[in-house]
Amino acid sequence: xxxxxxxxxxxxGARGASLRDVSLELRDGxxxxxxxxSEAGKTTLALVASGLAPRAIGGxxxxxxxxxxxxLAGRPMHEVAGQVGIGFQDPGTxxxxxxxxxxxxxxxxxxxxxxxxxxVIARTWDALATLxxxxxxxxxxxxxxxxxxQLVAIAGLLALEPRHLVLxxxxxxxDPAGTGLVADALAxxxxxxxxxxxxxxxxxxxxxxxxxxxxxxxGRLAFEGAADDVLADPxxxxxxxxxxxxxxxxxxxxxxxLPDRASQRLTGAIRDLAAADR
Amino acid sequence: MVxxxxxxxxxxxxxxxxxxxxxAGVLGRLLRLSFLLSLPIAISAVLINVFLFPGASTVLFTxxxxxxxAEGLAFALEILVRILAISGAITLFYLTTRPAExxxxxxxxxxxxxxxxxANASVQTVPxxxxxxxxxxxxxxxxxxxxxxxxxxxxxxxxxxxxxxxLGAIGEVEERTMALEARGFTRPGRRSLLWWPADSGRQRIAxxxxxxxxxxxxxxxxxxxxxxxx
Numbered sequence: 001x002x003x004x005x006x007x008x009x010x011x012x013g014a015r016g017a018s019l020r021d022v023s024l025e026l027r028d029g030x031x032x033x034x035x036x037x038s039e040a041g042k043t044t045l046a047l048v049a050s051g052l053a054p055r056a057i058g059g060x061x062x063x064x065x066x067x068x069x070x071x072l073a074g075r076p077m078h079e080v081a082g083q084v085g086i087g088f089q090d091p092g093t094x095x096x097x098x099x100x101x102x103x104x105x106x107x108x109x110x111x112x113x114x115x116x117x118x119x120v121i122a123r124t125w126d127a128l129a130t131l132x133x134x135x136x137x138x139x140x141x142x143x144x145x146x147x148x149x150q151l152v153a154i155a156g157l158l159a160l161e162p163r164h165l166v167l168x169x170x171x172x173x174x175d176p177a178g179t180g181l182v183a184d185a186l187a188x189x190x191x192x193x194x195x196x197x198x199x200x201x202x203x204x205x206x207x208x209x210x211x212x213x214x215x216x217x218x219g220r221l222a223f224e225g226a227a228d229d230v231l232a233d234p235x236x237x238x239x240x241x242x243x244x245x246x247x248x249x250x251x252x253x254x255x256x257x258l259p260d261r262a263s264q265r266l267t268g269a270i271r272d273l274a275a276a277d278r
Numbered sequence: 279m280v281x282x283x284x285x286x287x288x289x290x291x292x293x294x295x296x297x298x299x300x301x302a303g304v305l306g307r308l309l310r311l312s313f314l315l316s317l318p319i320a321i322s323a324v325l326i327n328v329f330l331f332p333g334a335s336t337v338l339f340t341x342x343x344x345x346x347x348a349e350g351l352a353f354a355l356e357i358l359v360r361i362l363a364i365s366g367a368i369t370l371f372y373l374t375t376r377p378a379e380x381x382x383x384x385x386x387x388x389x390x391x392x393x394x395x396x397a398n399a400s401v402q403t404v405p406x407x408x409x410x411x412x413x414x415x416x417x418x419x420x421x422x423x424x425x426x427x428x429x430x431x432x433x434x435x436x437x438x439x440x441x442x443x444x445l446g447a448i449g450e451v452e453e454r455t456m457a458l459e460a461r462g463f464t465r466p467g468r469r470s471l472l473w474w475p476a477d478s479g480r481q482r483i484a485x486x487x488x489x490x491x492x493x494x495x496x497x498x499x500x501x502x503x504x505x506x507x508x
Contacts, residue, residue: 078465093453112462
């Protein structure tokens with residue numbers, strides 16, 4: 001379990017804190033979505049939860065971050081990396097830039113951690129298969145499209161076999177098919193027992209994946225709850241967060257004052273679609 | 279430099295550069311690239327030594343205020359063959375060694391993964407920067423930037439291209455560093471390696487021969503056994 005207790009964080013050189021008194025629990029096997037308006041502190045929360053802030057980027061951290069009951073303070077990043085994986089939205093900067101093939105790129109993390117060669121190979125093939133990018137194994141990562149690079153970057157995280165994954169808009173550059181692949185892969189990882197914290201603008205993806213949603217605004221935790229409840233909460237629209245298609249359809253059907261029977265059938269159909277999507 | 283003179287370095291070039299290049303099938307490219315690589319320094323070396331060699335007395339010809347001398351020409355020839363040997367060896371290395379193989383092999387032999395990464399990244403960054411520059415040039419042209427025409431216009435057009443290329447690369451550093459840290463790059467100790475280049479018995483013998491040849495040639499030079507090559 002990954003636990004943040006009363007966490008505050010201020011970037012180096014910044015006047016104010018970007019996160020203020022945030023407490024969050026990420027339980028094993030749980031998928032938690034993080035949403036909120038721009039500049040709300042979502043990416044900062046991802047950096048703190050993954051251990052990168054303040055380790056890699058400096059700044060001042062208040063409160064504590066515990067990983068399976070152990071305080072992360074003072075633990076080096078390479079130790080944290082084996083347990084918490086983090087992915088960013090720009091695939092170009094996530095690739096190592098020194099590998100000649102996708103296979104080597106995906107294997108880069110486990111190789112760094114000194115995982116035995118045979119296991120590195122097995123993990124790499126598994127990660128490629130999970131995201132269905134095995135056919136890209138021999139391609140040059142630098143020559144792939146942005147979407148393909150993002151899938152390679154995520155495969156690189158999966159090959160680390162972290163118990164916790166923190167993803168900052170991992171599908172920002174993916175088309176619907178690619179987004180679907182990532183969603184399937186993340187669902188499979190969560191079923192295997194890993195926890196996933198996913199910062200995402202695509203609330204449809206969260207409606208499909210997340211069990212719990214945390215809304216961040218102004219660096220604070222605004223409200224949280226079960227995914228279905230939070231994604232249907234009218235306060236999201238006030239914060240400028242797009243509602244999932246199902247929620248929007250339901251709302252528009254209500255506003256259109258459809259006859260009761262038609263409204264019930266439409267709502268039922270939307271619910272069935274959402275359930276099928278999960 | 280160990281052998282000295284003109285004939286010695288030429289023999290060395292033939293044995294250590296030309297023959298391996300023929301065996302590797304890269305002789306044509308090697309000659310072309312070596313020529314291009316050494317041309318600027320060769321021209322300056324010839325001009326300076328032929329016309330400005332200190333203490334020379336044998337005049338070959340005079341061009342206005344400057345005089346070409348035989349001693350200067352002889353020394354320039356010595357310099358030229360040395361440049362040829364150096365540029366030939368560097369070019370042969372470039373044409374026959376994949377950077378990735380070199381880096382993996384260095385790492386296998388105990389070089390720090392960070393040093394290996396920096397060496398590899400330096401090589402890989404060049405094409406990425408060139409590609410980025412091409413993209414930015416295209417984008418700036420689409421916005422009306424004139425990058426063609428006279429040299430002044432071209433020079434002026436460089437500023438809006440070089441700035442974004444450099445600043446963009448610097449801006450990426452932080453996120454790339456975080457991504458590397460998140461993938462365990464800062465872990466001390468050796469990494470696992472997926473593969474390493476084959477190292478045949480012949481290659482090992484060739485390497486040891488080169489290692490032994492250097493002190494042997496040095497000793498021969500000191501003993502005066504190589505004076506006939508001058």
